[in-house]
Amino acid sequence: MAQDTRKNAWINNGTFAISTCSGTPRRSRYAGQALDDTASWYFFATIHGQYVNQQGPTPGYPDWGYLPAPPPVPNSPKPSTSVVKQYWGQCQHQSWYFAPWHRGHLLALEAHIRAEVVAAGGPATWALPYWNYFGPGNDYTIPLAFIQATLPDGTPNALFVEARYGPDGDGKIYIPTAAGGAGHPGDPNFVYGIVTQDCLKNTIYNGSNAATKAPGFGGPKTSFWHGGGNSGNLESNTHNLVHVYVGGAQPGSGNGGLMSDPSLAGLDPIFYLHHANIDRMWAEWNSAPANKNPTDNAWLKGPAASGAHEFVMPMPGGRA
Numbered sequence: 001m002a003q004d005t006r007k008n009a010w011i012n013n014g015t016f017a018i019s020t021c022s023g024t025p026r027r028s029r030y031a032g033q034a035l036d037d038t039a040s041w042y043f044f045a046t047i048h049g050q051y052v053n054q055q056g057p058t059p060g061y062p063d064w065g066y067l068p069a070p071p072p073v074p075n076s077p078k079p080s081t082s083v084v085k086q087y088w089g090q091c092q093h094q095s096w097y098f099a100p101w102h103r104g105h106l107l108a109l110e111a112h113i114r115a116e117v118v119a120a121g122g123p124a125t126w127a128l129p130y131w132n133y134f135g136p137g138n139d140y141t142i143p144l145a146f147i148q149a150t151l152p153d154g155t156p157n158a159l160f161v162e163a164r165y166g167p168d169g170d171g172k173i174y175i176p177t178a179a180g181g182a183g184h185p186g187d188p189n190f191v192y193g194i195v196t197q198d199c200l201k202n203t204i205y206n207g208s209n210a211a212t213k214a215p216g217f218g219g220p221k222t223s224f225w226h227g228g229g230n231s232g233n234l235e236s237n238t239h240n241l242v243h244v245y246v247g248g249a250q251p252g253s254g255n256g257g258l259m260s261d262p263s264l265a266g267l268d269p270i271f272y273l274h275h276a277n278i279d280r281m282w283a284e285w286n287s288a289p290a291n292k293n294p295t296d297n298a299w300l301k302g303p304a305a306s307g308a309h310e311f312v313m314p315m316p317g318g319r320a
Helices: 041-048 081-087 098-119 178-183 233-247 270-287
Strands: none
Touching: 041 081, 041 098, 098 233, 098 270, 233 270
16 A cells, blocks of 8 residues: 655755655645635634634734735635534644644645645655754755745745744744754844753653653643643644744734744644644654553543544545
8 A cells, every 4th residue: 555654844955846755836725715615725724723703802813814925815705603613723732632633634634635636646645744843954944945935937836925934033934953053053032942852752641750741741631622721741842832933923013923823823834844743753752662642532532522522624525
């Protein structure tokens, strides 16, 4: 059986010559897509989090409409109330569901893009690449394909977004890992500290012991939990820090980048390469013989086992 193995986005120096990694770039993943299309880029962003459907004295704040283009983000047409309730705003943070929920989100988007790749004559083994900012050399910098406004043929590059400001607010995107910090000595903007993979030294998924600080590698026990509280160690550092350093803030206005806000992050294509790396780290943690995922029924079957929200993703041809 063909294997759809994810590959490092820094193959071929992170450029558009990444046929072994992520396929041939299409003209635009945004063109002609609607917010009510469950297979669209925007819909997948709302699955993670969204401001489109918020209520209150400042509905929709900060509203996708304030974001600088690209991408041009639609606020309508909205899907039905039942579809919104089923799919939108269901990402799990500060929860032991953090890692498995985001794996499901990745797998669903990956399946939709693979179907398009195959339809265009590409390989059935296509898979999302990952950005391993802990890799050698300059791998702590964003792959080059994400910082060019146009494709090699001069058409718009859908991997580029304007609201991606970086740790120094200058649009230069890199992660202050040990290597990244050494490459930017004395930088005063590393206010959240150095990004590490120390969480891989943890030996238990939930709880604490001599090798694992609370609440554990994977996070605290919760039911359906859209966020708030203490992040698990994988989520705290590495995941959270990469988000805030990539998103950064716009000089002058102080507006955060897409990756800085969970309700906007899914609009940035680099979100998926970051999460593919987080997923890779979870797999690496699992590869240690002593490290085990929870066996609780509440974790294995998700919050739906206790009558809470069901984890569900739109897949090509149906849902899963």
